[in-house]
Amino acid sequence: MEDIQNTQHPDPSLINILLVFNPKTNKIEAVKTIDDKGDLKTVPNTKKNQNQFLKIDKQGDLFSNFFSNFLSQLKNPTLFNFFKSPLKESENIGKQIQHHLTHPSTEGEEFLNTYKILTPNTNTMSTNPLSEKEYQYSADQIDWNMMSKFGLTQEKLEKANALDPMLKGFKTNGLVPVTINLGTALTRMDARLSLNTNDAGDVVINIHGIRKEPNFNFKFLGHEFTAEDKKNLKENGNMGRVVELINPKTDEIIPSVISRDRLTNELVAYKVENIKIPEEIKGIKLNEEQKQTLIEGKALYLEGMISTKGEPFNAHVQFNADKKYVEFLFDHKERQQQSHSETSRTFRGKDLSDEQYEKFKGGQTIYLDGLLDKKGQPYQGYITLNQETGKVDFSFQNPNKAGEQAKPTEGHKTQTAVNSEGKTNEATKNLKEPLQKGQQTPKDKNQQAKQDKPQSRTRKRGV
Incomplete structure (x- = not known):
């Protein structure tokens, strides 16, 4: 179509492409164009076809405006699930998206939501607000000179798809290599990163290093863990109940839920008053009792949900304090049986x-x-x-x-x-x-x- 065309861009690092899950072939393909009838045209997501890919400027507003225009010209847009990917990494990212769609898991759910584009009247793989949340920070607010002392640059973080979640107020989805140079000592480590505002109003970096295991020997913000608390946090990452925590600065008592960061083993608390429960999860409308169960930090079993591939599935869902949204808890035994029956290629x-x-x-x-x-x-x-x-x-x-x-x-x-x-x-x-x-x-x-x-x-x- 006239408005949807494949234009050339001088700098590939500034370019995103559209990937789509084709329900007919059950494969991830690259979007080429939309024809005059409004039908989507795709090509295999391989390097040799990159000259045919529909290319889009990756800057936030430009991408959002383009995609809205794109959907308005597409026939039956709700039939498709779209993902955006940097041009340079599109083949590798496409393969990983394909793998996680074929082999659903909690970890895969997080990966998919990093690249998935929300469209009107479509269900997301989870209730993850990451892809739709507004930016809390801008890259210009970050002290990149200070970041360089940790071996971090804006280019590195963008290439690792780590900067966007940080600017939206989340941790990076994965671990990032960090170098801490103290002059007489140099330490290398993998960590998750996030941004915060200090008392002076400056944007600073938080480095969430990996711990061998959570420290349950000491109270956490005034809370002493029970045996059941420890078991839940170790096994599925969520404690499963609301407890009263004490703000160390103000001594204020704050009802909160607690989760374990599954990548770093850091314990994370989240205020109950800030918990947001969606009206609908994967086609299932929640009643008030179900919403209250989730607000209380408990796990809720839902049947008859519809996956991204259009297939029905059942799973437990629970609010995760670290992720700040309701996540799926896929049964470990079911995942293990699936891995036995269908080995990844x-x-x-x-x-x-x-x-x-x-x-x-x-x-x-x-x-x-x-x-x-x-x-x-x-x-x-x-x-x-x-x-x-x-x-x-x-x-x-x-x-x-x-x-x-x-x-x-x-x-x-x-x-x-x-x-x-x-x-x-x-x-x-x-x-x-x-x-x-x-x-x-x-x-x-x-x-x-x-x-x-x-x-x-x-x-x-x-x-």
């Missing part, structure tokens, strides 16, 4: 070929190349499906030929330990840039000079 974003998949399902060890660590550097390794647990075992060495394969894969083990786990390799400990594929030592004279330069003892962990 994708591992860490890489698709298995038909031959690899058949061998993998049969319990054979498969070699994979072209995997990417957290710094975007390639590595390789071996995967085996554990027939008893349904989980995937990964190894840098072929477990069937450990001694024979040790040498060629040792470099990849070092690379991922440094790039993804924040550990230190003595031979490259003074280098700031990520290690490249299989790298264990300085790659050239320039890196060797940096490595040889005297440095204070900094890092604590070793490979």
Whole structure:
């Protein structure tokens, strides 16, 4: 159509594309255009088709205005589920969306809501307000000079799809690599990030580091955990009841619910008065009794909900203090049975070929190349499906030929330990840039000079 056309943009980093779940093929495809009859035209979501993708400026207002216009020209827009994705990562993100639609889970629900675009009269995968909430902060309010001291830049956060939820007042959906440089000490860690306003009115960053487990030995804002509280928080992440907490600054008593951040094990409280319960969840209208159950922090079982794929399903729902919305609690046993019956064809974003998949399902060890660590550097390794647990075992060495394969894969083990786990390799400990594929030592004279330069003892962990 005249208003919906595929225009060229000079900077790919500023471009989003539209992905759509095609109910006829049950696949995620890339939107190409809308024809004169209002029918949606799509192409397979692959790099070779990128020149045909419908491309849109990713800036908030421009995207919103474009999408509203797009829907107005589309015949039967409520039949489709749309997702937006950066052009550069569209193929990988599309594969992950496809995987999470095929294998529903609580974690997958969060991933889908990061990219899903809300359309009129359509149900979301959850009650997550992230995609529709207004921005609380702007990128201009952030002290990027201070952020650089943590190894963070606006470009890095945007590329990781981490900045948008922060600007809306949420934590990042996933863990972000952070470097804390104290001059005489350098610490690398993975953490979730959020923004806050201090007493002076400045926007500051909160770093939510990973804890081994929640600390139940001390009171939490005046609340002493019961055995049942601890059990609930450990097993599903939500305590399941309202308790009175004490504001440490004002001594005010605040009725609240408590949840555990499943990524960091941090305990998070949320005021009951701020809880918002939706009128409808996946096609099921809630009555007042059901709403009250959720406000009280309890789990509620709903039957006959309709998934994004248009299929009916049943699940428990419960308000999560960390996420600030009502989430689905998919039964762990059901997920485990599903993983046994339908093994994923994708591992860490890489698709298995038909031959690899058949061998993998049969319990054979498969070699994979072209995997990417957290710094975007390639590595390789071996995967085996554990027939008893349904989980995937990964190894840098072929477990069937450990001694024979040790040498060629040792470099990849070092690379991922440094790039993804924040550990230190003595031979490259003074280098700031990520290690490249299989790298264990300085790659050239320039890196060797940096490595040889005297440095204070900094890092604590070793490979």
